[in-house]
Amino acid sequence: MEERKIIIPGETIVQGDEFLPGDGARREGQDIVACKYGLSDVSDKLVRVIPLSGVYAPRRGNVIIGTVVGITFKGWLIDFGSHINGFLNVTEVPRYIGRGELRDHFDFGDVVCAKVFGTDGGNVDLSVKLRGFGRIQGGQLVNVNPNKVPRVIGKEGSMVNLIKVASNCDVTVGQNGVIWVIGDKIEDELNARKIIEYVCENSFLAGLTEKVEDYVKNTLKLEIKQTRFENAEIASENQQEEQPGEQQ
Amino acid sequence: MVTSAYKKRSDGRKFDELRPIIAKVGVVPSADGSAMYQSGKTRAIAVVRGPRLLHPKHMENPEKGILRVTYQMMSFSVWDRIKPGNSRRGQEISKVSEWALNEVVDLDAFPNSVVDVIIQIPQADAGTRVAGINAAAMALAQAGVPMREMIAAVAVGKMDRTLVVDVDKEEEDFEEGEGPTDVPIALTSRSNKIVLLQLDGKISVPELRELITMSKAGCKKINEVQMKALKEPGKEVKG
Numbered sequence: 001m002e003e004r005k006i007i008i009p010g011e012t013i014v015q016g017d018e019f020l021p022g023d024g025a026r027r028e029g030q031d032i033v034a035c036k037y038g039l040s041d042v043s044d045k046l047v048r049v050i051p052l053s054g055v056y057a058p059r060r061g062n063v064i065i066g067t068v069v070g071i072t073f074k075g076w077l078i079d080f081g082s083h084i085n086g087f088l089n090v091t092e093v094p095r096y097i098g099r100g101e102l103r104d105h106f107d108f109g110d111v112v113c114a115k116v117f118g119t120d121g122g123n124v125d126l127s128v129k130l131r132g133f134g135r136i137q138g139g140q141l142v143n144v145n146p147n148k149v150p151r152v153i154g155k156e157g158s159m160v161n162l163i164k165v166a167s168n169c170d171v172t173v174g175q176n177g178v179i180w181v182i183g184d185k186i187e188d189e190l191n192a193r194k195i196i197e198y199v200c201e202n203s204f205l206a207g208l209t210e211k212v213e214d215y216v217k218n219t220l221k222l223e224i225k226q227t228r229f230e231n232a233e234i235a236s237e238n239q240q241e242e243q244p245g246e247q248q
Numbered sequence: 249m250v251t252s253a254y255k256k257r258s259d260g261r262k263f264d265e266l267r268p269i270i271a272k273v274g275v276v277p278s279a280d281g282s283a284m285y286q287s288g289k290t291r292a293i294a295v296v297r298g299p300r301l302l303h304p305k306h307m308e309n310p311e312k313g314i315l316r317v318t319y320q321m322m323s324f325s326v327w328d329r330i331k332p333g334n335s336r337r338g339q340e341i342s343k344v345s346e347w348a349l350n351e352v353v354d355l356d357a358f359p360n361s362v363v364d365v366i367i368q369i370p371q372a373d374a375g376t377r378v379a380g381i382n383a384a385a386m387a388l389a390q391a392g393v394p395m396r397e398m399i400a401a402v403a404v405g406k407m408d409r410t411l412v413v414d415v416d417k418e419e420e421d422f423e424e425g426e427g428p429t430d431v432p433i434a435l436t437s438r439s440n441k442i443v444l445l446q447l448d449g450k451i452s453v454p455e456l457r458e459l460i461t462m463s464k465a466g467c468k469k470i471n472e473v474q475m476k477a478l479k480e481p482g483k484e485v486k487g
Contacts, residue, residue, distance in 0.1 A: 006479045009352075009389050010397025010438040024394070033438070035354065035396060037389040037478065053281065054392025055299055057357070083299035083313070083361035122310070122359045147392075 004041060004050070007034040013047050024049030056082050056146035056176040058124045062116045065136065065174035068106050073099070076106050078114065078126055080176045081146070085124070088114060092127040111136040113172060113180065132172075139170075139182030140189045144200045146177035151203040152196060158209055159199060166216040166224050167192035191220055253425035254407035258418045259288075266402070266414045266466055269487040271382075271477035273390050281391025283477070285383035288416055289373035294383035295366045296391040299355065302362040313355030317346035317365045319380055325372040341377045342367075348381055348401070348434045348444040354394040363393055374417040375403040378432050381444065386474050390481065398474060399443060400467040401434035404459045406451055411459050413466045426450055433463040437471045440464060 007013055012031040021027050024036035025047050034040070038049040058064065058080075066080030075089040088106075090097045097105055106112060113133050114126040128134045144152060153160050153173055164171050169183035169192040181192040198215050205211055216222050257263065267288030276282035281296035302308050319342040323332045345367065355363065365388065367380035378401035385399040405415035408425030415430055422428045429449030435442055442460070451459070473487035 008398060008475050008478045009395035010436070011475070028438075033397075035394050037392055037395075051392050053390060055280075055358075083301065083358045085301065 004039040006038070006052075007040045007049055008037060009034055013040045013049075014042060019045050019047050022046045022048030024051065051147050053145070053147060056080070058082055058084075058086070058116045058119055058176070060116055060119060062175040063113065063133075063173070064116060064126070064176045065111060065113050065141070065172070065178040065180055066176065068108055068110045068112060071102050071106075071108070076102065076112075078112055080174070081178070082124070082176060084122065086114070086116070086126045087123060088112070088126040088128065092117075092125075092129055094129050106135060111141065111180075113174065136172075136180055139180055140193060142179040142181060142193050142196050144177045144179060144196060146175065148200045148203045149173060149175055149177055151208065152179065152199050154209060159212065162209060162212060162216070162224070163192055163195050163199075166220075166222050167195060191222060194220060252407070252409035254410040254412075254422060257412060259416065261414075263410060263412050264462055264465065266469055267416065269470065269473050270484055271386065271473050271487070272482070272484045273386050273477045274481040279387075279391075281387040281389070281393070283383045283386035283390060285379050285386065285474075287375060287379050287382075287414060289371060290375050290379045290416075291369070291371040292376060292379035292383040293368045293370065294380065294387040295368075296363065296384075296387040296393065297366075298363040298391075299358040299361040299393070300364075302360060307362075308360045310359050311356075313358035313361045313363060315346055315350050315353060315355065315363050315365065317342045317349065317367065317384070319345060319367045319369075319377070321369040321372055321376065325369050325376075341380070344444055344446065345377060345381050345384060348399060349384055349388065351441065351443040352385075352395050352397055352399055352436055353388060354396060357394065363388070363391075372417075374415050374420045374430075375432070377401075378403050378434065381434050382470060382474065386478060389478055396436075397439065398437040398471060399434050400437060400470040400474060401432060401444060402463050402466040402470060403430055403432040404463045404466070405430050406449065406455065406459070409455075411455065411462055413462055431456075431459055431463075433460065433467070435464060435467040437467075 011034050014032050015030050019032050021032050032047045034049050036049045038051040041048050064080045066078040068076050069079040070077030078086040114128050117127045118125040168188045169181050172180040181189050183189045270286040272284045275284045276295050279295045284293050299313050321330050323329050365384050369376045381401040403415050405412050406429040407422045429451050431447050434444035477485040
């Protein structure tokens with residue numbers, strides 16, 4: 001694999017007929033040209049641009065954390081930091097809600113963890129039917145750049161596990177860049193926040209997990225307890241099911 | 249050889265030489281994308297926010313996102329104070345910059361939304377609209393807005409009968425002979441398409457042809473500086 005470089009829109013990434021343009025790239029004669037600002041990624045003839053910035057583009061199956069900004073007759077409008085608001089239908093809530101009872105369930109300003117189950121026609125349809133979704137209470141929300149979410153999750157959830165184990169908190173990562181952290185003590189939550197911020201600042205480093213382990217042990221002076229790890233691994237399996245789009 | 253009353257540039261530049269450029273990407277941390285572009289004493293700061301929800305709702309386009317450019321000069325940017333806020337001139341420049349930038353951005357993926365570009369001029373010494381477009385192109389790229397290519401813009405002038413690249417305020421006020429003609433031109437980086445050409449003053453067709461050729465060389469240099477600045481965000485790049 002070639003070294004990753006910062007690519008500017010309109011710049012030629014590679015030349016040759018054998019290459020295929022992927023996300024953020026297009027073909028122009030012999031050249032594969034970038035359509036986005038980001039890092040070039042040439043792997044196995046597929047050329048794509050990994051974005052460094054830009055708004056979160058919702059995809060089917062993503063887990064998002066957002067705020068209720070509107071209530072209609074049929075459901076709730078959820079703002080999750082994208083260019084469009086998501087819609088949570090009353091039928092996508094795991095219990096019957098009568099007319100006029102919507103505000104009793106989710107009110108304005110409530111923070112909701114939901115799953116994207118469709119993005120057709122420019123609408124983003126959300127669901128909270130599965131276990132673990134719904135209104136979020138307590139804990140803290142950490143906002144990160146949505147393009148760095150894959151780093152926070154890590155390969156097969158390794159980074160999330162590390163954060164969970166090190167800080168003794170439960171961590172739910174929304175693909176839109178909102179992370180919910182809840183622990184027994186506020187200090188634990190603050191530690192988790194520090195680790196997440198460290199991950200985002202150093203997201204470009206190779207071998208990030210080891211660096212973060214170092215940071216946890218030497219800078220934050222926290223122990224990584226092995227016993228809790230086993231529980232975390234079970235949790236990560238759930239997380240994986242929830243986040244199929246995590247590998248990048 | 250035609251004789252011209254304009255024989256030497258006031259600041260000693262060659263006729264096809266640009267003013268010293270300073271470019272920096274990421275000057276406003278709270279924005280999605282931002283850039284500063286300085287050419288001589290002219291300085292422009294561009295800020296990009298979005299794609300985000302569009303208000304007022306009647307401006308929404310269900311087929312693709314829209315671009316909204318606001319150009320403003322700060323009240324202290326020139327010698328005698330400029331009244332801050334909307335002006336007829338500001339509206340015109342906002343609109344032509346918007347048309348120029350619209351040629352390269354691709355907002356098909358963001359229906360019903362808006363990308364706001366705010367261009368501020370803290371210091372003006374002619375060529376503010378081209379400086380604004382140069383900064384806006386960098387800011388849009390940094391914000392992660394899908395773009396087909398970059399844009400570079402330069403103002404080429406005709407002082408009496410001499411063509412000069414990157415006009416400054418002193419040259420703009422040159423009144424001898426045929427007087428000054430100022431032609432701001434914006435070109436795309438890859439296909440070299442003209443996306444902005446404004447002209448006030450007198451110029452013949454062969455002269456305009458030559459002027460466009462001169463602008464191409466200037467824009468190429470500006471584009472190189474833009475690329476350098478984008479490769480090293482947060483660093484001041486000189487050119």
